[in-house]
Amino acid sequence: MTDKTLVRRTPWPASDSWPVCTPLQPSVVYASESPDALDDMYEGRAEGYAYAREAHPNADVLAAKLDGMEGVQGGIVLGSGMAAVTAALLGVLKAGDHLLGGNQLYGRSLRMMSTELPRMGIATSLADPTDVAAMEAAVRPETRMILIEVVSNPTLRVADLEGIAALCKRRGLVLAVDNTFTTPRAVRPLEHGADIVIHSVTKLLAGHSDATLGYVGARDADLNDAMLGVAQTLGLTASPFDCWLAERGLYSFELRYDRAEENARALADHLHGLPGMTRVIYPGRPDHPDHNRVQGLLGSRTGNMVTFEIEGSRDAANRLVRAARNIAFAPTLGDIGTTLSHPATSSHRGLTPEGRAALGLSEGSFRVSVGVEPADLLCTEFEAAVRAAARD
Ligand SMILES: *Cc1c(COP(=O)(O)O)cnc(C)c1O
Secondary structure (H helix, E strand, O other): OOOOOOOOOOOOOOOOOOOOOOOOOOOOEOOOOOHHHHHHHHOOOOOOOOEOOOOOHHHHHHHHHHHHHHOOOOOEEEOOHHHHHHHHHHHHOOOOOEEEEEOOOOHHHHHHHHHHHHHOOOEEEEEOOOOHHHHHHHOOOOEEEEEEEOEOOOOOOEOOHHHHHHHHHHHOOEEEEEOOOOHHHHOOHHHHOOOEEEEEOOOOOOOOOOOOOEEEEEOOHHHHHHHHHHHHHHOOEOOHHHHHHHHHHHOOHHHHHHHHHHHHHHHHHHHHOOOOEEEEEOOOOOOOOOHHHHHHHOOOOOOOEEEEEEOOOHHHHHHHHHHOOOOEEOOOOOOOOOEEEOHHHOOOOOOOHHHHHHOOOOOOEEEEEOOOOOHHHHHHHHHHHHHHHHOO
16 A cells, blocks of 8 residues: 655644643754745744754754853854864964963863864964963964863862953953853853853753753854854754753753752862872862962852872772772763763873873872762762772
């Protein structure tokens, strides 16, 4: 038997009620009523979508939520955090320009600066973003842009955001801030003088390790247009399903963030007293090297990331990870559950031991992305793991 209409799309059932959750719309392409109607849409005389790489409803719904969180109008959702970094950098820079970066940026951002941008004739260099004088000394006549993160990975140093924003204003530079670790719950970079805010939405914002996404938003509408053009042409835009998952994740973002932050504070304090512990870094602790700046910039919003160092070598690190059976040992952050990473074998494996030592990292250094489990459970599990590591 043949059904001649089988290949035709089935009409969507009519309904006088409407769904309470955001629909997922995976359509790549949209049909129009006539060439006139299509023309009206392209010319902005009518609303509508044409092709999903350019725009689609799930990306727009997500972008509107993120815009609200960061105080942006017209921000853009992209297929990954690195797509957001790419859109920001290529939306501003051209051959002959110089980009100055913070010296502890995310690994792939550093690689973009060391490898990809120089291939395009864009010069790059790094300086310490906790030290405005060092940043200013690194500015060249051709410097066009500065890229920093508020809290660095994994040493959790806090950039002098306001000092660098003032420097950018004085020297006419574009300041882009990757706000992934801090999130708008802790700081909204545009309110502190940044021009562009960048996110890996993959991390805390989406929060469930099941969507890879980015976001970039600028204060200036022309800059948003330039970044959108780069994203659409280079194909950096996001899939509807990932946008749908991330938007769903955002409904619980503030609850997750607050709980994870409270847990991080408790875990940092608990780790501090344990045997074999040589260092605990948490921006909310008074012994943090940037404690004064933390209070001014972040207040009590000191985040969910804790870094610690135990005595001993790779063997002790292996014992700790094996003993922490219920904590995922995985090089990510921002999941609803706690995850543990070991910079020497993951994010910072490309450095020599000396290079790691210069950052204060050893084989005993761990970074924890604290999740929303009960704090006493986390403290008990980490204590057992740290004690197991200390036993030869
Ligand atoms: C993860 C991360 C990125 C890259 O995001 P992806 O979604 O993995 O591409 C960029 N910046 C920071 C600070 C990150 O943690």
